[in-house]
Amino acid sequence: MNFDLTEERQMLQDGLRRMLGDVTDLKALSEGKYGWSEKAWGQIAEMGVIGALFSEEDGGFGGGGFDLMVVFEEMGRAGAPEPLLEIVLAGGLIAALGSEEQKAHLEGVIGGETQLAFAHGEPGSRYDLERVAATATEDGDGWVLSGRKSVVTNGAEADLLVVSARTGGEVGDTDGISLFLVPKDADGLDIRDYPLAGGGRGAEIVMEDVRLPADALLGEKGGAYEAIEAANARGVCALTAEALGLMERARKLTADYLAQRTQFGQPIGKFQALQFRMADLIIEIEQSRSAVINLAGHLDDAREDRELHVSATKQLVGQTAKLVVEESIQLHGGIGMTMEYDLGHFARRLTMTDHRLGDALYHLGRFTRLRAA
Amino acid sequence: MDLTYSDDQKAFRDELRAFLDTKLPKRLSDKVRLGKRLTKEDHEEWHALLQERNWHAGHWPKKYGGSGWDAVQRHIFEEETTAAHAPRVVPFGVMMLGAVLMQFGTDAQKEKWLPRILDGTDWWCQGYSEPGAGSDLASLKTEAVRDGDHYIVNGQKTWTTLAQFADHIFCLVRTSKEGKKQEGISFLLIDMDDPGIEVRPIVLIDGEAEVNEVWFKDVRVPAENLVGEENKGWTIAKYLLTHERTNIAGVGFASEALSNLKRIAGLEMQHGRPLIEDALFAAEIAKLEIALMAMATTNLRVVSAAAEGQAPGVESSMLKIKGTVIRQEINNLTRAACGPYAMPFVSEALEPGSNIEPVGPDYAMPATADYFNNRKLSIYGGSNEVQKQIIAKTMLEV
Numbered sequence: 001m002n003f004d005l006t007e008e009r010q011m012l013q014d015g016l017r018r019m020l021g022d023v024t025d026l027k028a029l030s031e032g033k034y035g036w037s038e039k040a041w042g043q044i045a046e047m048g049v050i051g052a053l054f055s056e057e058d059g060g061f062g063g064g065g066f067d068l069m070v071v072f073e074e075m076g077r078a079g080a081p082e083p084l085l086e087i088v089l090a091g092g093l094i095a096a097l098g099s100e101e102q103k104a105h106l107e108g109v110i111g112g113e114t115q116l117a118f119a120h121g122e123p124g125s126r127y128d129l130e131r132v133a134a135t136a137t138e139d140g141d142g143w144v145l146s147g148r149k150s151v152v153t154n155g156a157e158a159d160l161l162v163v164s165a166r167t168g169g170e171v172g173d174t175d176g177i178s179l180f181l182v183p184k185d186a187d188g189l190d191i192r193d194y195p196l197a198g199g200g201r202g203a204e205i206v207m208e209d210v211r212l213p214a215d216a217l218l219g220e221k222g223g224a225y226e227a228i229e230a231a232n233a234r235g236v237c238a239l240t241a242e243a244l245g246l247m248e249r250a251r252k253l254t255a256d257y258l259a260q261r262t263q264f265g266q267p268i269g270k271f272q273a274l275q276f277r278m279a280d281l282i283i284e285i286e287q288s289r290s291a292v293i294n295l296a297g298h299l300d301d302a303r304e305d306r307e308l309h310v311s312a313t314k315q316l317v318g319q320t321a322k323l324v325v326e327e328s329i330q331l332h333g334g335i336g337m338t339m340e341y342d343l344g345h346f347a348r349r350l351t352m353t354d355h356r357l358g359d360a361l362y363h364l365g366r367f368t369r370l371r372a373a
Numbered sequence: 374m375d376l377t378y379s380d381d382q383k384a385f386r387d388e389l390r391a392f393l394d395t396k397l398p399k400r401l402s403d404k405v406r407l408g409k410r411l412t413k414e415d416h417e418e419w420h421a422l423l424q425e426r427n428w429h430a431g432h433w434p435k436k437y438g439g440s441g442w443d444a445v446q447r448h449i450f451e452e453e454t455t456a457a458h459a460p461r462v463v464p465f466g467v468m469m470l471g472a473v474l475m476q477f478g479t480d481a482q483k484e485k486w487l488p489r490i491l492d493g494t495d496w497w498c499q500g501y502s503e504p505g506a507g508s509d510l511a512s513l514k515t516e517a518v519r520d521g522d523h524y525i526v527n528g529q530k531t532w533t534t535l536a537q538f539a540d541h542i543f544c545l546v547r548t549s550k551e552g553k554k555q556e557g558i559s560f561l562l563i564d565m566d567d568p569g570i571e572v573r574p575i576v577l578i579d580g581e582a583e584v585n586e587v588w589f590k591d592v593r594v595p596a597e598n599l600v601g602e603e604n605k606g607w608t609i610a611k612y613l614l615t616h617e618r619t620n621i622a623g624v625g626f627a628s629e630a631l632s633n634l635k636r637i638a639g640l641e642m643q644h645g646r647p648l649i650e651d652a653l654f655a656a657e658i659a660k661l662e663i664a665l666m667a668m669a670t671t672n673l674r675v676v677s678a679a680a681e682g683q684a685p686g687v688e689s690s691m692l693k694i695k696g697t698v699i700r701q702e703i704n705n706l707t708r709a710a711c712g713p714y715a716m717p718f719v720s721e722a723l724e725p726g727s728n729i730e731p732v733g734p735d736y737a738m739p740a741t742a743d744y745f746n747n748r749k750l751s752i753y754g755g756s757n758e759v760q761k762q763i764i765a766k767t768m769l770e771v
Contacts, residue, residue, distance in 0.1 A: 123733070126643050126712045150733065151713040172645055194732050197718035197741050204732060263509035273758065322705065329748045333507050333756065334532045334584075337577050337748055344578040348745070351708075355715045362643075365653050 003293070005070065012052055013070045019043055020078035026345045029081065035157075035201045036082040044082055045112020053088055058095040059106050065296030068234060069241040073292075076245020079345050081199030083115065083154035085356075088238045090116035090162040092231040093179060097219030102181060105160060117158035119149040119182075119205055120228070127358040129228055130174045134207065136165035143217065145180060145188075145210040153356075155203025156193030159184055163207070167222045174225040179218040186210050198352030199345065229303070233310045236357050237295045240317040244292050246350040247285050247321065250328040253343050254278065257332050274331060281327055284320045291316040304370070311358075311367035318360030321350045376670070378449070386449050393457040396422050402458035404725075408739025410581060411460055412725045413538040417493050419460045429491055430467035437475070437483070438491045444679035447620070448672070455625030463535065466490040466497040470543050473560065473609055477601040486562070500530040500544035500563070500587060501610070508759050510545070511555045511607060515589060517546040519596065524548075524561060526569075526592040532753065536572050536585035540565050549604050560606035562598040569593075579746040580720030614689075614755060621689055621754070622672040622696035627665050630703040630743075634658060637710045637736050648710060661703055668695050687767045690760035697750035697757060708744040711737040718742075 005013065023040045044050065052067045054060025068088065075084060091109050094102055094116075108114035125131035134147025145165050155161065161182045169176025182189065188210035193203040219227060255278060258269030268274055295313040298306055325347045329336035336343050354360060378386065401415055423429040426440075432447050433439025442450065454461070462468070471490055474483050489495040506513040515528025526546060536542065542563050549557030565572070569592040574582035601609050635658065638649035648654050675688045708715050714733030718741060722729040731738060751757040 121713055124642050124645075126641070126648075128644060131645070151716055192732075194717050194719050196716045198716065202717055202732075262505075263507060263512070273761075326701075326748065330751055330757075333752050334502070334749075337745075337752070339576045339578055339580075348578055351744070352716050354709070355711075355713055359709055359712075361653050361657065361709060365651065 005066065009066060009070045012049070012067075013074060015047060016049060016071065016074040017077065019047055020074055020080050024078045024080050026079055026342055029199060029345070035195070036080075036199070040080060041082050041112060044084070045110075050084070050087060050110045050112060053084070053091065054095060054106065054110060058103065059110055065234075065237055065299035068238045068299075069292055069296045072238040072241035073245040073248075076242035076247075076349075077249050079199070079246065079249065079342070079349060081349065083117075083157065083200060085235060085238050085242070086116050086118060086154045086158070089118040089120075089231050089235045090158075090160075092234055093118070093162050093218065093224075093227055094181070096227045096231065097179065097224070099215070101215065102218060105181075114160060115154060115158045117152050117154040117161050117203075118231075119152045119155060119161045119163040121150050121152070122148055123150045124171075125150075127362045128172070129232055130177065130225060131172050132164050132166050132177050133171045134163070134165040136167050136178055136180060138167075139211070141214045143180065143212045143214070145182070145207045145212065147207055149205040149207070151196075152203045152205055153196070153200060155205055156184075156191050156201060161205075162218065164224065164228065165207075169222070176222045177224045177228065178221050179224045179228070180212055180216045181218055182210065182212065182216065186212065196352065198349035226303075229307070232357060233295075233299060233306050236310045236314050237292070237299055239353055239357055240288070240292050240295065240313050243317050243321050243350060243353040244285070244288050246346050246353070247288060247324045250324050250343060250346045250350065251278075251281055251285055253346070254281070254328045254331050257335075277327055277331065281324060284323055288317045288320045308367065308370050311363040311370060314358055315360050315363040315367060318354040318363065321354055322360070325351050376673075378445075382445060382449060385446055386453060389450060389453045390457075392426065392428075393453060393459060396425075397457055397459050398422075401460055405458040405460055407735055408723060408742060409727075410583075410723050410725055413496070415725070416460055416463055416538070420462065420493050423462070424491060424493075429462065430471055433467070433471060433475075433487075433491075437471075437487050444676045445673075448624075448676045451620050452625040452628070455629045458629075463496075465499050465535070465539075465543075466495065469499060469613055470497050470562075473543070473600060473613060476612060477560070477609055481597070482600065495541045496535075496539045497541050497543060498533050498536045498539035498587075500533060500542045502532045503529060504531050508756050510610070511558065513545055513547060513558065515544065515546050517548050517559060517561055517594070519548070520593075522596045524594045524596060524599070526561070526563065526589045526594055528589050530587040530589075531575075531584075533572075533585045533587045534583055536565075536587050537574060537582070542587060543600075545606050545610055548606075555607040557604055558606040558610070559603050560600040560609045561594055562600060563589075563592065563594050567592050567594070577746065578748075579742040580718070581723070581742070581746065615684060615686065622668060622675075622692040623700055623750075624665070624669045624672050624696065627668075627696065627700045627703060630700060630707065631658075631662060631665060633736070634661075634703055634707045634710060637707060637734075637740070640734065640736075641710055641712060643712075654710070657706055661699060661706065664695075664699050668692070668699060671695070687764050690755075690763045693754065693760050694751075694757045700750055701744075701747055704740070704744040704747050707740045711740045715741045 023043050051060040052062040052071055055063035122133055136143050136145045163180045163182045164177055166176050167178040188208045190206040191203050193201050196202045259267055261268050291313040295309045298309040335341050338344055420429050431440040431442040435441050503513050517524040517526045542565055544561050545558050546561050547557055548559040569590040571588040573586045575584050576582050639647050641648040643651050675685050679685055714737035717732035721727055
């Protein structure tokens, strides 16, 4: 048993924490179009952080569950909205399924030059990974894609989109889902982008007869579901680690405020009623940390065990995120509701982690079904 | 025990429904239903329509231009107008200052100010909280120093709701630093056009700037604008806290929010079926509905006692806590119901006159905005912690 980070991961954590602390400017983010910062992105890439998300054979130097945890916890602690999760999802799929030519894109991804997005969710899919209605049909020696993709994070900024479409089966079948590499300037691609409540930007993507060459197919025709589920598991590990970092920061902001804010002639942190609530937060955040460790440690398990941990962790972290958001704001009072104060950004971003890759109730149901199976 | 309305009360309800059916402009109810932000003109239009029936301040005595409603009628009014998506009646003038003036004002003050509240000549906001005086309101520092027949006011108020629309502000100010801090506070009416007043908006986490900071620098206020006696303002503040809280539970808002939640959960699909058919999700809705059914009756018990002349005490605090928590939980589940479409956030789309097309269903972004905005419910009007303190102090003999 050993719960310490390796020396390399410790160094990555320290370096990343310092760098993000310097470069993350929440005011600039919220005053702008609430996207992300190119300056921060450049430094993230330069530090090799993106490489930490990939294995050596894919050109990186990490790629394990605890690499994801270290990187994303720091992203969360800083409140950084740069689109790294998209790289875990879309980049992870290219690494898992790509031909040599397709995997050549990863060099630009790891270097920070190539932006990615995973265009998978659709207006009617909610959080179901298998509910793909967009279609891809073979046309001569190429493909024609049609359909709609919704709330595609980083969709408008991405140079390359990994897009799912159905080549067989019915909506809701796991069989018959294929993946394609789509350049952002493909004809027939209509992209509407907009700010997201938690920072970063999303996009609605309409595909109308988007013609792609034969080699745009990523992996086997109709057989992408397994890889999508595995990439999603890594995505949940990253996202819950980010939520953990966001919670740690919200806790710290709140603890500092309790020590500094004076009412009735003393710091409000002296009131036992508030101390107990802070203690509850600390307990629940530690539970979340253990849940993320559980998932990071079981990412490479057989599908059944891995997915059980995916749902367990996402449920627990989602439930805790709500508690932390609401209690942090309440313990602050009015100031906690303003965008002038940092907590507002953390509260929004943390809340929105529950709207990606399945929320707490969704995963509670899924855990129950997986356990019963 | 009889849990139903009397025939008179039912007749009143039917009259209200007919009025809302024919007089409430669809333009306004659409805005409210879709969570759009209202302009000052929207509010004023609604107030004027209500006043055609003497309903803008229906609970005021008839001699002041009201309809003399009792607490049950006020409750019915709140229930029906919320269900019809009418704009809420802005409370600062008709609910708060009106009550204060009737109880503590001189005849001259009543004659001067009450009609102007009613016909919309004056738009009031409330100057209570300060950066250093939140839950500990009595520690407020905004100072009013007597200078001949004026007070000179200096200081800062904060969280002032809709100050951007207001032309007057009623304030708690410090007129003495002697003795207990509660005993040096006065209640002062201030014209916001006076030189030395500056209003600065505060953007909240839902992207809206409905609250403000209000700064006072050497503002000269006529001494006749003092309500009640000098240094007795705390009595007025306490009076307002216990007497003007009929709608504190927000049962109408909660019922409306619950129907909205059910509507959304019926439209959103999960696993190819309406979300509302998901057993777990349905159970979460059911828990809230059960809590709301009980709270509605607690509220009616209090309302009914108030209609018979009893001053609500600790019940106000209980209703404030229960009511706000239930509403916040409904907001939370509504946001959850929207799934991934709760994420897009184009704040400008909620501004009046915006024709930005919503991203995804039109209910999704307002659901996110409401969830964040209504975190305020447990903070303002005496935070839920302050309310718990009141309950504990009143009920425990320790």
